[in-house]
Amino acid sequence: MSDKTSNDITNDEPTVGSKRSWTDVNYKFCEDKEKQVVEEIQTETSWADVDWDSVRESIAKSITEKETDIIGEEDKIHHEENAMDYWDKFYKKNQNKFFKDRTYLHLEFPELNPLKITRDETFIFFEDDDDEGVENGGGGGGGGGDDSNNLYQDKDDLEKQEKEREKKMANLLSKNVDIKELKNRWVKDIQELTNDETKKLTVLEIGCGTGATVYPLLKLNPEKYFYVFDFSPHAVNLVKSNSLYNEAKLNAFVCDIATEQIPTSIVKDNSIDMMLMIFVLSAISRDKMHAVATSLFKSLKPGGVLYIRDYGLYDMTQLRFISKKGKKIDENFYLRADGTRTYFFTTQVLSEIFEAAGFKTLVSKYDTRELRNRKRMISMYRVWVRGKFMKPLDNENTENNSKILSIYTDPTNNNNNNNNNNNNNNNNNNTTTTSTSTSTTTN
Numbered sequence: 001m002s003d004k005t006s007n008d009i010t011n012d013e014p015t016v017g018s019k020r021s022w023t024d025v026n027y028k029f030c031e032d033k034e035k036q037v038v039e040e041i042q043t044e045t046s047w048a049d050v051d052w053d054s055v056r057e058s059i060a061k062s063i064t065e066k067e068t069d070i071i072g073e074e075d076k077i078h079h080e081e082n083a084m085d086y087w088d089k090f091y092k093k094n095q096n097k098f099f100k101d102r103t104y105l106h107l108e109f110p111e112l113n114p115l116k117i118t119r120d121e122t123f124i125f126f127e128d129d130d131d132e133g134v135e136n137g138g139g140g141g142g143g144g145g146d147d148s149n150n151l152y153q154d155k156d157d158l159e160k161q162e163k164e165r166e167k168k169m170a171n172l173l174s175k176n177v178d179i180k181e182l183k184n185r186w187v188k189d190i191q192e193l194t195n196d197e198t199k200k201l202t203v204l205e206i207g208c209g210t211g212a213t214v215y216p217l218l219k220l221n222p223e224k225y226f227y228v229f230d231f232s233p234h235a236v237n238l239v240k241s242n243s244l245y246n247e248a249k250l251n252a253f254v255c256d257i258a259t260e261q262i263p264t265s266i267v268k269d270n271s272i273d274m275m276l277m278i279f280v281l282s283a284i285s286r287d288k289m290h291a292v293a294t295s296l297f298k299s300l301k302p303g304g305v306l307y308i309r310d311y312g313l314y315d316m317t318q319l320r321f322i323s324k325k326g327k328k329i330d331e332n333f334y335l336r337a338d339g340t341r342t343y344f345f346t347t348q349v350l351s352e353i354f355e356a357a358g359f360k361t362l363v364s365k366y367d368t369r370e371l372r373n374r375k376r377m378i379s380m381y382r383v384w385v386r387g388k389f390m391k392p393l394d395n396e397n398t399e400n401n402s403k404i405l406s407i408y409t410d411p412t413n414n415n416n417n418n419n420n421n422n423n424n425n426n427n428n429n430n431t432t433t434t435s436t437s438t439s440t441t442t443n
Helices: 025-029 054-066 073-081 083-094 119-125 148-152 155-174 179-195 214-220 233-241 286-299 316-324 347-355 411-428
Strands: 021-024 037-039 201-206 224-230 250-254 272-278 300-311 328-330 333-335 341-343 360-373 378-390
Touching: 054 316, 073 083, 073 328, 083 233, 119 155, 119 179, 214 224, 224 233, 233 250, 272 286, 286 300, 286 347, 300 347, 316 333, 316 378, 347 360, 347 378
Parallel strands: 021 378, 201 224, 201 272, 224 250, 272 300
Antiparallel strands: 021 037, 300 378, 328 333, 333 341, 360 378
């Protein structure tokens, strides 16, 4: 740690490679003012993979353990019974302008990347859309959207994003990549995928919000058919009002997964190859998560896979909730100012929820990132969880099994066994002492 205090920090823009100090937003919620300042990490990437060190974890754990103020039982019941209404009000107020398109999920889940687009190529593929990785953890799902970027982004951050785009373009050109040829290849590959009957798969997104997940994925996955639903009628109407909405490729409907089954008149049991829950499960009460997992299990084909991305324990937003007081509903479950709610997961809890419903854990890992605002000298540490859960294969009726894992392979699975023991120890301690590479795997 630096010997300086936050009062020593100036507002000047730091120079590249400087040794000036940054204010760590996570530590701002701690009474020990000396912990507010951390030395600058020598990287020029805002969204850098970072280790969650023991000092940062101990501070976060101390803060959460001291929080004893819990909202009253009447308030708990009110927000539980009116959860849909609060999200519907949210979408009526913000429409489709609050969340950026998630043009990064294909980099995390290769089954969503049939064109095999690289990170550097992504911004070209979505050059008319939002830049990948800017949100990278917020968003458009029908639960648990992340508003922290809107709170901390400024003009300098946007300029930096443009510089990163230029850097990616320069990187491609240095590899003698012909952009025109690359785009022509994608057009050809998309046509081939569309006509290949052997690769046609069905995807279900739970909590679609305004379409921030499904529309980028539709562009990337022309061979897949998407069902999406949300418990906010207004959000579903926004999805349907999008000029790209086409029922030949996409079916959007209203369903409250926390209180009702997925309608079999629309989605039959054992019919879905892939499911997506992106910042959605965290908006549901902990005691209802098992019923949600059981409902999803029924709709998924044997061999089908459920993908989850959500908030992790000790994420910056959890500490921010605690600092505001009177926002805690239950353990790791908090109330936002707009009446919506969010839960913060350990990988252990995430795996337990789905394994209890019959799923097999393929991946359950933390994703720790650092986001920095250079003008304000603010350093923000984020913790998310990423899960991949499979419905066991039907060995008696193999024709019922999904083809998804035979069509696509996940290169991240090669390293999962090596990290299994370390992460299990972390989970037993209910901690997040881990970097982005740590994962829990069951083969």
